[in-house]
Amino acid sequence: MHLFHASHISIDQGNTEALLLEQHAERQALSAVRGANFTQCLTLHHLAADLELVDPRGRPHLMHGKDLFDERTWTKFLASLQHPMNILSLTQSAEPLVKLYRTWLLTKYTQRYRWLSTPTQIQWFEQVTALVILRKVMEAKHHAWTYQQDEHAFADSWCAMEMRHLMTLNSMTTEIAKAIHHIVRQPEQAKEMIEHLFDIQATRLLDRPVPLRHPLPSLPPLPEGVALPQAILPLIAPSTDQAEVSPQSTAKE
Numbered sequence: 400m401h402l403f404h405a406s407h408i409s410i411d412q413g414n415t416e417a418l419l420l421e422q423h424a425e426r427q428a429l430s431a432v433r434g435a436n437f438t439q440c441l442t443l444h445h446l447a448a449d450l451e452l453v454d455p456r457g458r459p460h461l462m463h464g465k466d467l468f469d470e471r472t473w474t475k476f477l478a479s480l481q482h483p484m485n486i487l488s489l490t491q492s493a494e495p496l497v498k499l500y501r502t503w504l505l506t507k508y509t510q511r512y513r514w515l516s517t518p519t520q521i522q523w524f525e526q527v528t529a530l531v532i533l534r535k536v537m538e539a540k541h542h543a544w545t546y547q548q549d550e551h552a553f554a555d556s557w558c559a560m561e562m563r564h565l566m567t568l569n570s571m572t573t574e575i576a577k578a579i580h581h582i583v584r585q586p587e588q589a590k591e592m593i594e595h596l597f598d599i600q601a602t603r604l605l606d607r608p609v610p611l612r613h614p615l616p617s618l619p620p621l622p623e624g625v626a627l628p629q630a631i632l633p634l635i636a637p638s639t640d641q642a643e644v645s646p647q648s649t650a651k652e
Contacts, residue, residue, distance in 0.1 A: 416625065417490065421554035422618055424489040424627050425537070429558050432534040435568045437468040440530055450523050452514040460511060464527050467504070473535060476503050486539045487552050494628045496532045501525070541566050557616055 434440035441448055441464045450462040466472065477486075480499065485491050501524070504512045515524050541562045543552035553559035579592050621627075 416622060418554050419619060420490050420621065420625060420627070421488065422558075423621055424493070425540075425553060425555045425558040426618070427627060428489055428493075428533045428537050429561055429565075431530060432537055433565065435565070435572055437531070437534060438465050440534060441465075441527065444526070444530065446523065446526055446530075450520060452511060452520065454511075454514055460514070462511060467527050468531050468534065472508070473531075475508075476500055479503055479507065486536060487543060487549075489533070489536055490628060493532055493536060496536070497529050500532060501528050504528070537562055538566070555618070 431444070432440050434443050438448055446464065448464050450464070452460045452462055454460060476499075484496065505515075512524075515521050537558075540552045541559070543549040544559050545563065545566075553562070583592060
């Protein structure tokens, strides 16, 4: 049993500022995880999908960015938490989760993470883990909103709808990849077909009829002196038209 609770973002009058902060945080996080899967998120942020490391014996190893997002790894991390955390709140949990996840990977998980040594390697690790947390929290919000009928999982209804489209694309690409790998035995041919079909599905999702699109409603500005968590800000360049940013195609998980 995971030691976290899915407490709701309060909508009481006295917590209006907290709600507004979470709404801004969700929009920032959504702009950071617009890739159809995690590998594409790395690409959108100009982060390498893989990192070459050298073990103490001088042997080279590849660290895959998608492994940091692996569901089994994430589940083990959550099970290791000693105190409950609100997995549905970016403003409450993004920063502590990033710190705890990095510490857990470096000290409690596989030895390869202890081979990170250069400033470039450490920077890559920090950027990727920050992106992992944003995507995991947004996916947790989507799961609660969609499958548990938790109407307060998202503070911002626009983000809820956009995240649903993003996860639909994610599911489609996963199923397409499984089907092609089952039918096509030549790896290169399978890869080309996956990339082609992925591009078709991504285009269809992007070009859905205008009446089904959800325009981006404006939010009130944050009160003076109130800022988003630092775990969200470093990764994200300012976006003036988030509604038009679309997932890009990739065949990787």
